[in-house]
Amino acid sequence: MGLKSIWTKIYQTLSSVRTGIFLIIVVGVFSAIGTVILQRPTSEPSDLQRAYSPETLLWLDRLGLTDIYHASWFLVLVCLFCLCLIFVSLDRWPNAWKVYANPVRFATAPFRASLPQSVKIPVKDGVAALSVAESILGRVGFKAERVTNNGETGLFAEKQRFSVFAVYLVHLSLLFICAGYYLVDSTIGYRGYIQVPEGQALSQILLRDNRGGETKKMLPFQIRCDGAGMEAYADGSPKKWWSNLTLIENGREVVAKKIVVNDPLSYKGIRIYQSSMGDTGELKSLVLTATPSNGGIVETVKVPQNGKAALADGESVSVLRWIPNYYIQDNEIFKKSDDLENPAIQLGLTDLKGETKKLWMFPVQLNRTKDEDVSYVFSLAGQPQMVQFTGLQVSYQPGQFEVWIGVVLMAFGLMIAFYTQHTRVWATVISDGKGGQILWAGGTTNKNRDRFQAKFEQIKAALQEELGGAAQANKNSENTLTKA
Amino acid sequence: MSQARVEQQRPASGAVLLVLVGLGIAFALLVALLAAAKAHTGPIYGEANMLYAALVLYTGAATLYMGYGVTGIERYVSAASLLTALGFAANTAAVAHRWSVAGRPPFSNMYEMLLSFVWTLALLTLIAERAYKVKIIGSITMPITVVSVILMQLLPSEVRPLVPALQSTWLQVHVTLAMLSYAACAVSFALAMMFLIQDNMKTEGFQAITATGMIAVYAGMLITRFRSGNLAVTAYDLESKSEVMISRGHPLFVQIPDLGWLYLLVLVSAIVPLVLYVAAQVKKDRSLFDVASKGMFVTILLQVVGLAIFVTRVKNGRYGAPEADGLYATAMPANPFLLAGIVGGIVAGLLYLLLLWRREGLQKMMPSADKLDTVTYKIICIAFPLLTLMIAAGAYWANQAWGSYWSWDPKETWAAITWLVYAGYLHMRITRGWKGRRAAWFAILGFAVVIFTFFGVTYLLPGLHAYAAG
Numbered sequence: 001m002g003l004k005s006i007w008t009k010i011y012q013t014l015s016s017v018r019t020g021i022f023l024i025i026v027v028g029v030f031s032a033i034g035t036v037i038l039q040r041p042t043s044e045p046s047d048l049q050r051a052y053s054p055e056t057l058l059w060l061d062r063l064g065l066t067d068i069y070h071a072s073w074f075l076v077l078v079c080l081f082c083l084c085l086i087f088v089s090l091d092r093w094p095n096a097w098k099v100y101a102n103p104v105r106f107a108t109a110p111f112r113a114s115l116p117q118s119v120k121i122p123v124k125d126g127v128a129a130l131s132v133a134e135s136i137l138g139r140v141g142f143k144a145e146r147v148t149n150n151g152e153t154g155l156f157a158e159k160q161r162f163s164v165f166a167v168y169l170v171h172l173s174l175l176f177i178c179a180g181y182y183l184v185d186s187t188i189g190y191r192g193y194i195q196v197p198e199g200q201a202l203s204q205i206l207l208r209d210n211r212g213g214e215t216k217k218m219l220p221f222q223i224r225c226d227g228a229g230m231e232a233y234a235d236g237s238p239k240k241w242w243s244n245l246t247l248i249e250n251g252r253e254v255v256a257k258k259i260v261v262n263d264p265l266s267y268k269g270i271r272i273y274q275s276s277m278g279d280t281g282e283l284k285s286l287v288l289t290a291t292p293s294n295g296g297i298v299e300t301v302k303v304p305q306n307g308k309a310a311l312a313d314g315e316s317v318s319v320l321r322w323i324p325n326y327y328i329q330d331n332e333i334f335k336k337s338d339d340l341e342n343p344a345i346q347l348g349l350t351d352l353k354g355e356t357k358k359l360w361m362f363p364v365q366l367n368r369t370k371d372e373d374v375s376y377v378f379s380l381a382g383q384p385q386m387v388q389f390t391g392l393q394v395s396y397q398p399g400q401f402e403v404w405i406g407v408v409l410m411a412f413g414l415m416i417a418f419y420t421q422h423t424r425v426w427a428t429v430i431s432d433g434k435g436g437q438i439l440w441a442g443g444t445t446n447k448n449r450d451r452f453q454a455k456f457e458q459i460k461a462a463l464q465e466e467l468g469g470a471a472q473a474n475k476n477s478e479n480t481l482t483k484a
Numbered sequence: 485m486s487q488a489r490v491e492q493q494r495p496a497s498g499a500v501l502l503v504l505v506g507l508g509i510a511f512a513l514l515v516a517l518l519a520a521a522k523a524h525t526g527p528i529y530g531e532a533n534m535l536y537a538a539l540v541l542y543t544g545a546a547t548l549y550m551g552y553g554v555t556g557i558e559r560y561v562s563a564a565s566l567l568t569a570l571g572f573a574a575n576t577a578a579v580a581h582r583w584s585v586a587g588r589p590p591f592s593n594m595y596e597m598l599l600s601f602v603w604t605l606a607l608l609t610l611i612a613e614r615a616y617k618v619k620i621i622g623s624i625t626m627p628i629t630v631v632s633v634i635l636m637q638l639l640p641s642e643v644r645p646l647v648p649a650l651q652s653t654w655l656q657v658h659v660t661l662a663m664l665s666y667a668a669c670a671v672s673f674a675l676a677m678m679f680l681i682q683d684n685m686k687t688e689g690f691q692a693i694t695a696t697g698m699i700a701v702y703a704g705m706l707i708t709r710f711r712s713g714n715l716a717v718t719a720y721d722l723e724s725k726s727e728v729m730i731s732r733g734h735p736l737f738v739q740i741p742d743l744g745w746l747y748l749l750v751l752v753s754a755i756v757p758l759v760l761y762v763a764a765q766v767k768k769d770r771s772l773f774d775v776a777s778k779g780m781f782v783t784i785l786l787q788v789v790g791l792a793i794f795v796t797r798v799k800n801g802r803y804g805a806p807e808a809d810g811l812y813a814t815a816m817p818a819n820p821f822l823l824a825g826i827v828g829g830i831v832a833g834l835l836y837l838l839l840l841w842r843r844e845g846l847q848k849m850m851p852s853a854d855k856l857d858t859v860t861y862k863i864i865c866i867a868f869p870l871l872t873l874m875i876a877a878g879a880y881w882a883n884q885a886w887g888s889y890w891s892w893d894p895k896e897t898w899a900a901i902t903w904l905v906y907a908g909y910l911h912m913r914i915t916r917g918w919k920g921r922r923a924a925w926f927a928i929l930g931f932a933v934v935i936f937t938f939f940g941v942t943y944l945l946p947g948l949h950a951y952a953a954g
Contacts, residue, residue: 021908024904028904031892031901032897032901034897035894035897035898035941036945041891041892191888238648239648240648240651260648261651261885262651262884263884264884273886273887393887395887395888397888400889403890407879410872411873414869418865419865447914447915449917450858450917
């Protein structure tokens, strides 16, 4: 007893298929549990608070049950499973390689005894019988080669020898996927969110952590939004969300692209997705109807934020304050939200002397200015245009290449594993110990034994028909000869 | 010889009559449900008419297949097969028409997915029948297609333009593969059940399976929808043909008074036979099986009553909800999970009764156990690569649309679990030589997981959380 035997024990445990299957079932069960308990990364913190009592939530968090797939104990399970895959493969590899590189071409007596499928037929002429067997094997798709061993001649044929590697390919693909996801993407990869208002360039994204909070992260470049919008179908449902983005690295514009949902922008492995869209609450422009108090011509002017619009009589109008959704408390106007619901607009009317009069307008209550001693009455013509922001999902997943490699390997591996099989057949002439000759034929496969069994039955039937018949015929002709 | 056969069947003729009357009632119920369906307009070759034709033909086929199951008359099969083929043609026309109108393959919502699912199921039924000579399979798959088409009549079916997230070729690939693989899984399930019948599993065993299925359905329903005696159903605005939402992603649940109690009673009535079965097994007392068998009649009867009351109360009446003032209407389309569960339970019950009364006849009609075992394996060999590619295509699409190829969303996780179960089946079969009963149970488990992934994840899991939140 000692360290060595402990290692042997661990190696034995981890290199058993039983352990692997047990581990994968445990991982599956916990994955299923993770779909029943709300998970931090995929649900809103408020949903969790509503669904569970504070103590329950505390314990769920402590046990990692609110983020099972990234919990340390889940990682340990996955690591153990990967180790198991590696050990199982290492343990069985030498044998598989031997079968592949040095196939048993001649069926010696002990080997013959170990084969599950075999047939013995007494024959007169061993050499001729072997030729018959060769042609029968050829007919069922086995191209046999002649093998000699210590002066004995035999037949050997095999199909789909590469099939022995399928299991290693599948194991390797699983390792690739686990490594890509857990080793790379869960450690150096990230996924965050950023809102960029039109015309601005930002580089700080927010990442959701597994405690329901958010952490900040700086991107190595700035994202500038040059415009964003939505196209709708005739029935009003959204057809397309788009944003024109420019990436600025070290003060230089490095890449520009119009992104839409399902078509992200990718730069240095960082991918930027269209996720949402909305109003910032800041005004872009207003369209006003200006009615002169003295009965002149009514005109419509467009007032940009931070700008003025000239009126016919030489005066000008500007927007002094803009509140998209207001409320009044203690005779003061406050902002309730950034949504365009109940706006308050303060206009400035600058006369020819350069003096500015402040005019309030609350379009939801009354769509015109109420001040009577001024030269114009203004009212809102159409929806105010607000500055849009584009909500972007930013993700860095350098491990995805390993994952895709793993997926492709797995597809190949599974196809080979489930739909091909390494089948081998041998035939040789042996002595029956009484001076007679026996044609022996046997075969084996590494999987899907029923199917091979059916195939071997076919071979057996053909051999018995032709050789048994031939032996009979030989005997008959001999009999005839002796009689004659 | 034929005389002897007729003699053999005589004792069952009372039961045959009962089943036929039951089928008749079921059909009348379906027609009543259809009365609620929309008026059919548009060209005669149009989707709505073609689908209606497919429904009529499929219903005929299902009845004939079940009739074949009951009486064993071979002629029924050729007629049923012909009707299925005609229905399939009409179904194809409906798919083609919708495809040409929408300008994209029909996979974007529940209605379109069912349309494709039914098409695949009918095709696989025809293939299984022609290529593998498994004639009886139609009596399981065709009722499923009929229920699906009825469900479709109740779902909003306007061709809606695709929202931006769904405008991806990969999504179409993903959904096509999902439909094909799920349909193949459904067929493998039916074959595995038939294998168990041919493998001389005791009828009590099937009774236990049926009761377990029913318990799962009603427990799932009650866990998510039971509100102190009432049954919560989704409110539905009949004019806009859409669910009433409280806020984004949170539909309004209205409560149908006292229906919860009725369904609790149904649940208890389904638990009783299972408990009796277990007791009979433990005590080795065969007389308890007979009691359990009577219990099955009671629960099936209660379920039919439950469906009738559900349909009438949903159709006529407006109900209140604690979260909102006023009364709201509800409709079948808003509650596909409940409807599918109730109808599924009744269909399972009818199939059980069929087995109970006509076991010997059924066994004569079915292919041999060995053959069924092999065909189940072959079908899973088809389903599995489809399942693998479906998950890969889904991951690729998610990577394009949401920025992550895998985000442990419940649907993804359950798809992966489904994949593991079928991988386990093939692994055990190929390397360990598992076949026969163990393999059949594995295939049944696989399909149970598929059902959960398809219905449970969509309706049960969010429902679970909605309830926790309420």
